[in-house]
Amino acid sequence: MYWTEYRRAWLKRLSTVKEGDRLLDAGCGDAWVKNEFARYNEPIDYYGIDLAVGDENLSYKVTALADLHSLPFKDSSFDKVISNSVLEHVENPTEVFSEMVRVTRPGGRIFLSVPFAFALHQRPYDYHRFTRYILERYAHRNKLKIISLWNMGGFFTVLRYIFFNYTLLSLNDHPLWVGPFKIINFVTKLFDKTIGAPIVFLLDFLDRNKYLTLGYFVVYQKDGSLSGDLPEDPFRCPVCHQDSAEFEKSEIKFSCNSCHHDFPVKDKVPNLTLSDSFEPITEKISKD
Numbered sequence: 001m002y003w004t005e006y007r008r009a010w011l012k013r014l015s016t017v018k019e020g021d022r023l024l025d026a027g028c029g030d031a032w033v034k035n036e037f038a039r040y041n042e043p044i045d046y047y048g049i050d051l052a053v054g055d056e057n058l059s060y061k062v063t064a065l066a067d068l069h070s071l072p073f074k075d076s077s078f079d080k081v082i083s084n085s086v087l088e089h090v091e092n093p094t095e096v097f098s099e100m101v102r103v104t105r106p107g108g109r110i111f112l113s114v115p116f117a118f119a120l121h122q123r124p125y126d127y128h129r130f131t132r133y134i135l136e137r138y139a140h141r142n143k144l145k146i147i148s149l150w151n152m153g154g155f156f157t158v159l160r161y162i163f164f165n166y167t168l169l170s171l172n173d174h175p176l177w178v179g180p181f182k183i184i185n186f187v188t189k190l191f192d193k194t195i196g197a198p199i200v201f202l203l204d205f206l207d208r209n210k211y212l213t214l215g216y217f218v219v220y221q222k223d224g225s226l227s228g229d230l231p232e233d234p235f236r237c238p239v240c241h242q243d244s245a246e247f248e249k250s251e252i253k254f255s256c257n258s259c260h261h262d263f264p265v266k267d268k269v270p271n272l273t274l275s276d277s278f279e280p281i282t283e284k285i286s287k288d
């Protein structure tokens with residue numbers, strides 16, 4: 001299976017969401033997750049946040065612009081938090097993961113996907129690769145239970161990724177290569193879709209260790225019971241962290257009425273779609 005196919009299978013596991021569950025998509029990009037839930041026709045209370053800087057060609061769709069190192073939400077605000085191939089793009093993944101744990105309610109779940117053997121992407125915002133052992137460390141240091149940890153295939157899937165990856169091949173735009181590339185790409189793609197994919201899928205059963213994999217999917221669960229209500233308004237100022245602070249909105253900025261920090265609206269963000277309802281918009285914030 002390709003990375004996107006693994007992703008789809010992983011998200012199906014998320015279908016354990018109950019109607020009305022509040023879900024945070026941390027690093028939501030074009031809100032792929034939201035669209036996928038719409039496909040399954042599962043109504044969820046969706047919040048998507050992103051800094052919207054990684055990919056110029058992506059149509060970012062966010063509930064709010066926010067830095068994942070300092071989430072603009074109160075503690076225990078979400079039933080589920082999902083982070084799909086995002087931690088490799090943040091400066092401090094450990095810190096971001098702790099923030100995701102903080103905003104997850106007791107008994108709630110965190111769904112994480114991270115790459116291991118994967119090409120550079122969204123350059124230059126590509127900083128890390130992860131092993132299964134750091135994913136286990138995350139569970140240990142945050143007192144989480146690992147519900148499941150999957151490899152995205154093994155040695156043969158990685159081999160397939162290297163040989164048949166359209167994106168990797170197409171990146172090589174040397175003039176002498178462009179012509180032959182079109183032919184090679186057509187043939188390899190045809191082979192991959194018909195014969196290659198099923199063979200690789202079966203061959204991967206031979207690779208028991210899976211020391212090489214495209215990446216990992218993890219489902220964590222936070223200790224505690226799901227009883228009690230979520231805060232009605234989950235937003236919180238990411239600077240002063242006052243649960244009682246409110247935001248005042250104008251055409252060009254949001255202002256926190258407690259610390260008086262201003263957050264610009266749509267500053268230097270391409271292709272940004274904001275929902276109509278009232279939300280704080282945050283710029284990149286460095287923690288002192």
Ligand SMILES: [Zn+2]
Nearest residue numbers: 237240256259
């Ligand atoms: Zn504030």
